[in-house]
Amino acid sequence: MEPLERYLNNLSKLLPAAQRDDIIRELREDIQSELEDKREELGRALSEQEQTELLSRRGNPLKVAAAYRQDHRTLAFGRQWIGPVLFPFYIRVLTFNLSLTFFILAVIFAALYIGGQTVHLGDVFSNFLLQIFLQFTAVTVIFSLIERHLTKHPGHWTTQQVRALHLPRLEKNVREVSRFESISIIVASTVALIWMQAVWSHLFLIFGPAASFLRLAPIWHQIYWPMVAIILASILRATINLIYPNWIRFRAAARVLFDAAGLALVYVLISAQHYVVLAGEATAQASNKEHMLQVVNQWTYYALWAAAAVAVAQTVGSLIRFVRTIHGPSAAGI
Amino acid sequence: MTPSQDTSALFENLRLELRRGSLVLAVLACLRSEQYGYTLRKILADLGMEIEEGTLYPLLRRLETQGLLLSEWREADKRNKRFYKLSPLGAEVLEKLLAEWKALDSSLDQIVKG
Numbered sequence: 001m002e003p004l005e006r007y008l009n010n011l012s013k014l015l016p017a018a019q020r021d022d023i024i025r026e027l028r029e030d031i032q033s034e035l036e037d038k039r040e041e042l043g044r045a046l047s048e049q050e051q052t053e054l055l056s057r058r059g060n061p062l063k064v065a066a067a068y069r070q071d072h073r074t075l076a077f078g079r080q081w082i083g084p085v086l087f088p089f090y091i092r093v094l095t096f097n098l099s100l101t102f103f104i105l106a107v108i109f110a111a112l113y114i115g116g117q118t119v120h121l122g123d124v125f126s127n128f129l130l131q132i133f134l135q136f137t138a139v140t141v142i143f144s145l146i147e148r149h150l151t152k153h154p155g156h157w158t159t160q161q162v163r164a165l166h167l168p169r170l171e172k173n174v175r176e177v178s179r180f181e182s183i184s185i186i187v188a189s190t191v192a193l194i195w196m197q198a199v200w201s202h203l204f205l206i207f208g209p210a211a212s213f214l215r216l217a218p219i220w221h222q223i224y225w226p227m228v229a230i231i232l233a234s235i236l237r238a239t240i241n242l243i244y245p246n247w248i249r250f251r252a253a254a255r256v257l258f259d260a261a262g263l264a265l266v267y268v269l270i271s272a273q274h275y276v277v278l279a280g281e282a283t284a285q286a287s288n289k290e291h292m293l294q295v296v297n298q299w300t301y302y303a304l305w306a307a308a309a310v311a312v313a314q315t316v317g318s319l320i321r322f323v324r325t326i327h328g329p330s331a332a333g334i
Numbered sequence: 335m336t337p338s339q340d341t342s343a344l345f346e347n348l349r350l351e352l353r354r355g356s357l358v359l360a361v362l363a364c365l366r367s368e369q370y371g372y373t374l375r376k377i378l379a380d381l382g383m384e385i386e387e388g389t390l391y392p393l394l395r396r397l398e399t400q401g402l403l404l405s406e407w408r409e410a411d412k413r414n415k416r417f418y419k420l421s422p423l424g425a426e427v428l429e430k431l432l433a434e435w436k437a438l439d440s441s442l443d444q445i446v447k448g
Contacts, residue, residue, distance in 0.1 A: 023391070026371060026416050030387055033372035059388055067392040 003051045004031055006176075007061070010245070013178045014065035023068055031055070060150075062086075062179070081144040083151075089180060090143045093187045097139060101131050101195070104206070111299040112210050117292050119208070127208045134198060134205075138191045146183070176245040185238035189231045196227070213279050213289060214296075219272035223265050230261050252322035259315040266308045275300040357385060359435055361393060362420060362428045365403060370415040394418055402427055 008031075012024050034054065038046055046054070058064060066085040075082040075090065082090050105127060113119045204211035237254040241247055269275070276296050278289060360383050364374055371391060378385050397403045402424035407416050420428065 019395075023395075025414075026391060027387070029370075029413060029415055030372050030375075030391070032413065059386070064388045067388050068395070 003048060003055055004028070004035075007031075007055045007058075010176065010179075011061040011065055013180070014061055015068055019068065031058075062150075075140065075144075080147075081140065082147050085150065086143055086147050089183055090139065092180075093143075093184050093191075094135065094139045096184070097135050097188055097191050098132065101135060102128065105131065105208075107299070107303065108206060108296075109208065111296045112208070112292065114295055114299075116295075117210055123208050127205070130205065134195065135191065138194050139187060142187050142190055177241040177248065177251055179242060179245065182238040182242040182245070186235055186242070189235045189238070193228065193231055196224075196231075200224070207276075210292075214276050214293075215279050217272065217274045217277050219269060219275065223268060226261070226265060230258055230265075234258055249322070249325040252318065252325045255318040256315065256322050259311065259318045263308070263311040263315050266304055266311050270301070270304050270308060273297070273301060357383070357389070357393065358397070359428075359431055361385075361390070361397065362402065362424055362431070365418050365420045366425070366428075368417050368419040370410070370417050372415075374418070397424070 008024050008028060012020055015023050035046060035051065038054065062085050069084070069088070072084040073087050074080050074084055075087065109119055109124055199206045203215070207214050237251065241251050274297055276293060278293060360378060361374070364377055369377065371394065375385060375387065375390055394403065398405055402421055403418050404421045405416055405418045407414050
């Protein structure tokens with residue numbers, strides 16, 4: 001019954017929490033009845049391969065779960081861009097990305113204000129609107145491409161599901177990497193890359209009106225490519241786990257590496273102590289800009305120490321999880 | 335996408351749309367006698383009304399929420415199964431829907447024959 005349990009386990013993560021147990025109980029009964037019928041028809045027990053084929057015919061778990069949701073919202077401009085299957089994932093990723101961007105912007109504007117820079121409400125508003133537009137466009141384009149792929153190849157994920165079911169036998173209680181987590185990381189990291197590239201060439205996206213006299217310090221140029229490499233590696237890791245969700249140990253090992261690399265970058269940044277500099281033409285100007293520069297650098301320095309604390313905790317946590325995948329009771333996966 | 339693929343995709347969409355309304359009627363009619371999901375699906379398939387599990391079970395839940403069906407978990411064949419049957423409200427609605435369907439069928443018949 002292992003393929004059945006794995007199928008239901010995979011599906012249950014996508015179902016509405018309030019009805020999850022009831023739906024799984026009913027589906028389990030339905031599948032068991034079908035397996036019994038097949039057994040009677042063949043006069044023998046079904047092989048794992050046959051069970052897997054029978055389950056794969058039930059379709060993509062994302063679509064099966066979507067049918068149970070009362071929420072059938074979609075995104076449509078003329079034609080449907082994001083259907084009800086992906087819409088809940090889309091909203092969650094968009095909310096996460098926007099919240100993070102708004103937090104960063106709020107910190108920067110607050111630092112500029114405290115540093116003595118005049119911050120106009122119009123500038124704040126237009127900057128936030130621009131971020132909404134950029135994030136909305138990037139996330140929507142990525143999700144609409146996934147939607148298009150799902151519509152064109154409705155069986156594709158089912159095939160992946162079957163392949164996952166074919167993987168070596170797992171111990172009980174081994175968790176799998178949820179598809180939601182993998183998809184979210186792929187989309188959020190891709191948007192982060194696009195956003196980084198946009199900020200790099202258009203500093204007003206992050207500095208607002210202060211972009212006319214502030215520039216990123218050289219340290220950012222030094223760590224740009226390592227940051228891009230870590231993000232690309234995260235996308236690759238999530239893609240692999242999307243195809244092989246039970247590669248728990250692989251995810252744990254990759255997380256240790258990425259968290260350690262992230263920690264090293266934070267260390268390099270803390271050591272630098274200067275994060276923004278005045279633009280060439282602004283250096284000759286009044287001391288209030290120098291004062292503002294000091295405030296922004298100081299705030300960034302403190303924020304980096306906070307980030308370092310979080311990064312250390314995260315790395316230790318990842319390391320513990322990795323050790324558990326080797327020695328723990330649920331040691332399994334690749 | 336080739337024109338023939340376009341046509342078949344269009345036909346498939348229209349076919350599904352046409353079936354969607356009929357499925358509710360078929361399920362309600364079948365549940366005049368008590369059934370659990372799997373046997374209901376088999377009965378419908380045997381009568382030429384194939385329905386995927388991914389469509390049937392959410393539909394049963396929706397009809398139950400709307401008060402048209404009643405359900406209970408009970409042991410049968412050494413396993414717990416969820417049995418569904420038409421509620422009094424469901425029976426009343428089914429009669430009205432059947433009358434509507436017959437009227438539609440008769441109208442369509444006349445329209446098609448010209």
